[in-house]
Amino acid sequence: MERTTRNRICSMTTGTKLYSGYASGLRQQSMELGVYYHTHWWVEAPGQFRFTGKESMTMVEKLNNNRSSNLSAVYGITKFSDLTQDEFIKHHLVPKLHHHVKLRLQSSLAHHNRIKTRALPDQLPLKVDWREKKVLTPIRNQRTCGACWAFSVVETVETMSAIKTGSLQVLSVQEVIDCARNGNMGCDGGDTCNLLEWLVASKTSIEPEKMYPFTWLTQSCKLKG
Structure with missing residues (x-):
């Protein structure tokens, strides 16, 4: 995946609240998150619905479906998710x-001074969340x-x-x-x-x-x- 696409998608360490709602609540979720991030991700007309952040949401769902374990990253959306890659590059990179x-x-x-390395201690914790x-x-x-x-x-x-x-x-x-x-x-x-x-x-x-x-x-x- 290109770097700019990954930058527009937030990697969250824990929790699956967003992930669990993708399949059944995409439209409602996009509205709620659009309000949260003060963005406009939808255009409605009679019988019509367009979600401008669909590409990002599709990528998020794909990444989460490819998780290999509960320790794998859970991806979500950010205030940048409704931008195209060109827009993201222009305004934020x-x-x-x-x-x-x-x-x-x-x-x-x-040229930097070399720093001596040292062996890692045994019994490291499985994770550290600062x-x-x-x-x-x-x-x-x-x-x-x-x-x-x-x-x-x-x-x-x-x-x-x-x-x-x-x-x-x-x-x-x-x-x-x-x-x-x-x-x-x-x-x-x-x-x-x-x-x-x-x-x-x-x-x-x-x-x-x-x-x-x-x-x-x-x-x-x-x-x-």
Whole structure:
């Protein structure tokens, strides 16, 4: 399946409430979810019904029918499910990086220090759902800002800090986008390892998001000092 199609379909870890209703309640379900996500998935006229998200729902049903066990992912729909692939690419995927950005990321600035590996412990749990432990911050939408590298690191730091301290705090992705050096280029791209090395070398603390809110743009660094 193409990446964009999978991106429009939500993979849920547990629960089959949506799945169980596909065969018998497609029309009602589409209306309810359309209202929930503030989208318009149906056009009605006398004797006529059209569900514009039918392609996504068909794919969801197909994926769920192919589940091999109760541990397999259960797929559902999201607010993107009523978009065509072209619409999703245009409005929600980051444009391809410019050639000079790729070259810069491949330069000596992108060479990372090797981290020693260690053996995994025995008796690992069958699953770990960090949502149940209340150590995950809300999902954020990066839109067309190519800063997945910043989101990845900041949200990992949020969770690791919550696991260690018991206090969950939303930190500023925008600070990292604006201020991180070491080959990172804000919304034009960056690298998770480069960012981690920069945070350690510069001894930079990540501010709370409320102190440095997200703008979806690369701006001048507002950190003092």
